[in-house]
Amino acid sequence: MRVYQLDSYVLLLSGRDCLQFLDGLSTNKVNGTCTTVFTNTNAKIIDMVEVIIVGENVALVGHNPYKNNLLNHLNSRILQQDVVMRDISEFNKVYISFDKYPQSNNITVVNTFRGWIIVAPNSEDITSTLTKDEFNNYRVEQLIPHQGFEITPLVHPFNCGLDELVHEAKGCYIGQEILTRMRSRNKMGKSLIRVDGEPDDAITCGKTHSLVIRKVD
Amino acid sequence: MDCGTCETAPAIEVIKPKVVDANLTITDKAIDMLTEAFGDDRSHALLVGVLSGGCSGYMYDLQIVENTDIDCQELVISGFRVLVPNASSHLLDGIEVDYVDRLMGGGFKINNPNASSSCGCGESFA
16 A cells, blocks of 8 residues: 655634635535635635545645645635634644555545545554655656645646646636636646656656646647 | 544634724615615615625625524614624725616625725625
């Protein structure tokens, strides 16, 4: 089993307006467990998160270094909506598995475009079997972007391989006008691609290939 | 996921802007349309709120309600009860509720002096 521990936060949202709240602020249609992206007014990424339905609550799993930016983005917009956020990061660890990972009592497993995301309480004994280099090499070979590397606040979702997470017809959210215009005019800028070797603009280097964000004709 | 600990984790403190006494105006055209919508029944109220979302981050929310569990301040304008949620009063103080009569994009419109920008459809603002 190819498993790697991620540097992730876990926020737990409760309240009757959770899904509507998340749907109104992110790029994908949020009506259940899914992956979505929060963007700012320039359509640049704040964070990509896994939305996981947990009973009556909703968990958000994102990249730890981007947590405060996302919290600031969400916090000022709750207003009169029934949404309560709790940070439960310290009670859980988050892993990614590139092989189907079995469900068990305390462990939450969701299948995403990157692999199986595992959220487990600290008491669960899950071992990372991949080194950082092995994790990155697999990502390069499979063209999987990751926060802090390809997915950063400097790029649009289209630039870093997250096209599928930008819903075409969901309606308004912050950054939507820009993304819709880019898509409708087919001017989506640079794209995430895999190239041979280690060019100067490589973002992640694998054994034989690298991931770069480049203008593609 | 360790949900046994979820409820013991403290809720993240929500930024609560200062509640202001909201001052709203409603144009004559909007009053005419409200009169048409309410009829003679004044037991209901017009809730003027703000939700997250839209292209600019905040969206206006207009509802006719009998009552609400939202913490609101109540105004009476031209005989109509108007409810303004305290949580969004800072965004709604000074607004004008207007009615625009046109085939496309018509309906109730909010003119908001607090908005630094708004999206093309007029439903959302920042």
